[in-house]
Amino acid sequence: MKKITKAVIPAAGFGTRFLPQTKAMPKEMLPLVDKPIIQYIVEELVESGIKDIIIVTGYHKRTIEDHFDVPNRELIENLKMGGEKKKPLIAEVERISSMANIAYVRQKGPYGNGTPLLNVRHIIGDEPFIYTFSDDFIVSKPSRFTQLIQAYEKYQSCCLGSIRIKRDEDYDRYGIAGGKEVAPGVIDIETIVEKPGKDKAPSDLANVSGYLFTPDIFDYLDEVVKNIGPDEEFYYNDALKLMLRDGKKIYAVEVKGGKYYDTGNKLEYMKTVVEFALKHPEINGQFRAFLQDTLKQEAK
Helix, strand or coil: CCCCCEEEEEECCCCHHHCCHHHCCCHHHCEECCEEHHHHHHHHHHHCCCCEEEEEECCCCHHHHHHCCCCCHHHHHHHHCCHHHHHHHHHHHHHHHCCCEEEEEECCCCCCCCHHHHHCHHHHCCCCEEEECCCEEEEECCCHHHHHHHHHHHHCCEEEEEEECCCHHHHHCCEEEEEEEEECCEEEEEEEEECCCHHHCCCCEEEEEEEEECCCHHHHHHHHHHHCCCCCCCCHHHHHHHHHHCCCCEEEEECCCEEEEECCCHHHHHHHHHHHHHHCCCCHHHHHHHHHHHHHHHHC
16 A cells, blocks of 8 residues: 655636735735645645645746745845844744645646646656645644545545535535445445535535545546536546446545634635634734724724
8 A cells, every 4th residue: 555645736726706915926825824825734734744745836826836945045144134033933934945845737728626636647646645725724633634544544545535514505515425434424435416405415524625536536537528528617526426436435534623714715714814813822812802802892
């Protein structure tokens, strides 16, 4: 059984929900207090033992590459002039550039979340790998990727990170897995239904955030892309359905002990920023007092 050492992050989207902010800044670089969203994803991957990370980008995503690059000399010299109090910042920016082997691939192909996968096929080869987005994540201990890797080591099949749905409207937002529960929070998938609504959902386990794919998914992606029309989107979920058709095992794995954050729209992004600010060791007390005072003023 091959060890999981590679991960793919699609990051070629235009972030239109956040325009005009994302006209020049990639949505993946929007900050959660003092750290861009994508850095949380990379750190979580590294914590789970991932060594090689492939980020699939577009022409407007150079800022991501700059962020994970070696810090320039001018920045380091400026921080050194700040004396002892700036030393932790030097260590932090240097750490960012050495966390993992990060490669960048330009996205080419039809619109849809299946295209980034085919773009990295030559790099992944015949290894299992993690595929995760850059605008949502789950904070958990152990991390969601560690939990997915542990599930893969047990089942040796594709494992889809999942959460329990608590709100009725979420049945219209996510793909829902149906099948036999083979362990607490683990479903041997028989069907995946996209946005079924609560009444037609086969379970309450939604597939979100991060997945562990086996390399045979590439052959099924080839089959999907050959059969889509010129105006159709290219979805990896269609490849998963073909795998199920052929009797391939796929498991939905509930990420235990965590909280799901979606920063892909304005409201959920702002909620996430507030939560992270309330936990930030430098500002949490003052920020909490500010919120309390603001709410009191608004109530008057």
